[in-house]
Amino acid sequence: MSDLLDFTFADARKKLAEKDFSAVELTQAYLDAIEAGHGLNAYVLGTPEIALERAAVSDQRIAKGEAGALEGLPLGVKDLFCTEGVRTTACSKILDGFTPPYESAVTERMRAAGAVMLGKLNNDEFAMGSSNESSCFGTPVNPWRKAGSDAALVAGGSSGGSAAAVAARLCLGATATDTGGSIRQPAAFTGTVGIKPTYGRCSRWGIVAFASSLDQAGPIARDVRDAAILLGAMSGHDPRDSTSVEREVPDFEAAVGRSVKGLKIGLPKEYRVDGMPGEIEALWEQGAAWLRAAGAEVVEVSLPHTKYALPAYYIVAPAEASSNLARYDGVRYGLRVPGRDIVEMYEKTRAAGFGDEVRRRIMIGTYVLSAGYYDAYYVRAQKVRTLIKRDFETVFADGVDAILTPATPSAAFGIGENANASPVEMYLNDVFTVTVNMAGLPGVAVPAGKSADGLPLALQLIGRPFDEETLFSTAAVIEDAAGGGFTPERWW
Amino acid sequence: MSVDESTVRRVAKLARIAVEDHEVAKLKGELDAILAFVEELSELDVDGVEPMTGVTPVSIRLREDVVTDGENAERVLENAPAREGDFFVVPKVVE
Numbered sequence: 001m002s003d004l005l006d007f008t009f010a011d012a013r014k015k016l017a018e019k020d021f022s023a024v025e026l027t028q029a030y031l032d033a034i035e036a037g038h039g040l041n042a043y044v045l046g047t048p049e050i051a052l053e054r055a056a057v058s059d060q061r062i063a064k065g066e067a068g069a070l071e072g073l074p075l076g077v078k079d080l081f082c083t084e085g086v087r088t089t090a091c092s093k094i095l096d097g098f099t100p101p102y103e104s105a106v107t108e109r110m111r112a113a114g115a116v117m118l119g120k121l122n123n124d125e126f127a128m129g130s131s132n133e134s135s136c137f138g139t140p141v142n143p144w145r146k147a148g149s150d151a152a153l154v155a156g157g158s159s160g161g162s163a164a165a166v167a168a169r170l171c172l173g174a175t176a177t178d179t180g181g182s183i184r185q186p187a188a189f190t191g192t193v194g195i196k197p198t199y200g201r202c203s204r205w206g207i208v209a210f211a212s213s214l215d216q217a218g219p220i221a222r223d224v225r226d227a228a229i230l231l232g233a234m235s236g237h238d239p240r241d242s243t244s245v246e247r248e249v250p251d252f253e254a255a256v257g258r259s260v261k262g263l264k265i266g267l268p269k270e271y272r273v274d275g276m277p278g279e280i281e282a283l284w285e286q287g288a289a290w291l292r293a294a295g296a297e298v299v300e301v302s303l304p305h306t307k308y309a310l311p312a313y314y315i316v317a318p319a320e321a322s323s324n325l326a327r328y329d330g331v332r333y334g335l336r337v338p339g340r341d342i343v344e345m346y347e348k349t350r351a352a353g354f355g356d357e358v359r360r361r362i363m364i365g366t367y368v369l370s371a372g373y374y375d376a377y378y379v380r381a382q383k384v385r386t387l388i389k390r391d392f393e394t395v396f397a398d399g400v401d402a403i404l405t406p407a408t409p410s411a412a413f414g415i416g417e418n419a420n421a422s423p424v425e426m427y428l429n430d431v432f433t434v435t436v437n438m439a440g441l442p443g444v445a446v447p448a449g450k451s452a453d454g455l456p457l458a459l460q461l462i463g464r465p466f467d468e469e470t471l472f473s474t475a476a477v478i479e480d481a482a483g484g485g486f487t488p489e490r491w492w
Numbered sequence: 493m494s495v496d497e498s499t500v501r502r503v504a505k506l507a508r509i510a511v512e513d514h515e516v517a518k519l520k521g522e523l524d525a526i527l528a529f530v531e532e533l534s535e536l537d538v539d540g541v542e543p544m545t546g547v548t549p550v551s552i553r554l555r556e557d558v559v560t561d562g563e564n565a566e567r568v569l570e571n572a573p574a575r576e577g578d579f580f581v582v583p584k585v586v587e
Binding site for chain 2: 097098099101102198199200213239242243245305307308310311312314315322326329330331332333334335336338339340341342343344345346347348350351354359360362363364366367370377379380381382383384385386387389422423424427438439440465
């Protein structure tokens with residue numbers, strides 16, 4: 001039955017409706033695949049009983065003609081999403097053993113639509129990282145390897161478990177979150193499709209917070225159509241998140257296959273960064289050529305404040321993180337290390353519970369928010385953010401419908417390869433993705449080619465606020481033109 | 493901008509994270525590197541630019557002023573590292 005794993009959700013949905021196989025059979029195939037793929041370390045917790053129970057309910061709903069939009073979809077859930085009665089840790093020791101008595105808004109919606117949770121997926125601790133090497137459960141392994149090499153590569157981060165699981169077919173789709181590139185960069189590293197929707201599209205309620213003004217949930221899926229189906233089920237207004245927008249959710253799937261004829265696609269000249277590898281540059285040109293061939297007009301645009309996005313991000317995100325993570329104090333949940341008094345208890349608990357990268361970011365955030373530095377750092381960074389957003393607004397006002405860029409500056413790198421790199425060098429992984437979070441825009445990563453070593457490479461499309469549909473239409477053109485071949489050869 | 497070791501200790505104290513003596517020098521180096529990286533922002537003229545307070549224009553909504561939640565002591569306390577009855581237990585805070 002291993003060929004059950006070959007179906008995308010759009011295909012499996014038809015087969016389920018035609019009773020070619022049941023949701024229980026499909027779920028069991030994925031549970032077996034998870035078992036066989038244990039060494040990839042994509043999952044930090046399996047929930048096979050829950051999965052089979054929900055799949056049986058899906059079969060009943062399909063039989064009664066009451067199938068929801070995700071009915072029977074075997075889903076992996078990033079461990080940043082609170083799941084009722086199922087351990088949720090954000091892959092941090094400080095949330096050791098935390099079992100939420102509530103369900104995140106996004107996973108609640110997906111469950112109501114019929115999704116079947118297979119388990120919880122690995123991520124960087126509190127979603128802080130670009131290689132998933134900061135997880136307290138260890139690093140997930142990319143199912144892709146360089147041609148002729150068996151060296152283990154990272155699956156990207158922070159949603160590395162989500163990307164690895166989708167690429168290795170250990171789930172049919174996964175939830176993920178993106179604060180500076182955490183959906184798009186791992187999708188790019190694994191030949192999968194990942195979309196960060198417009199800020200406000202998905203409720204953040206019940207998702208472990210990192211930087212609240214930047215965090216957004218989104219899916220990682222096997223292809224553009226599946227990503228559209230998943231995002232549709234994840235989106236919608238939720239009164240429990242005051243930044244969630246009251247806006248109708250369009251039929252994203254209907255946008256897949258829509259013509260891009262006459263669309264204006266911008267190529268920002270500032271994204272031609274120094275030292276950009278030739279193969280990334282070539283991929284970018286190829287993507288532009290494909291869109292031109294499909295009838296789009298491709299123009300050069302300018303986003304002059306691009307180079308300031310990453311430094312501004314490394315003020316705003318740590319500042320918000322230091323504030324959000326103040327709640328981990330050893331009192332109400334998670335880890336507690338005893339101390340002589342309450343302050344020592346806080347300090348020892350937080351020293352033992354947070355990993356190096358998280359501690360670093362909390363300290364930077366604390367510093368830039370501290371008395372005397374607030375205006376020089378935080379307020380200045382928020383002003384720069386206004387300028388970055390204005391750059392995009394100007395380009396869109398000039399009639400540009402979407403912006404095409406590379407998704408990452410390189411293909412996936414080796415686990416441990418950057419162990420001696422400075423934190424700042426690692427941050428450069430997000431150079432093409434972080435602007436999108438700073439401006440609250442939607443961005444999608446779609447596989448478009450391979451590196452000389454045979455690793456997947458992706459392009460990114462950035463859209464106007466709440467125009468994910470144009471991204472799906474345009475990404476589908478690139479996906480078709482690239483012609484597939486983004487399934488890793490099984491070695492695990 | 494660079495920090496000295498006493499600043500590292502002060503920030504750690506503010507962040508309520510215990511830092512061992514032998515970690516201070518390494519942390520100082522890391523914080524310095526990040527601060528040097530963000531220093532680039534100072535070359536920009538941001539006079540007259542409004543600091544961003546939200547990426548999407550949302551007006552704060554009002555809801556009915558009614559109780560919608562509560563009476564959940566058991567659920568609130570079920571993950572507590574230490575509890576007594578319906579209370580969280582912490583080390584003594586008042587002498």
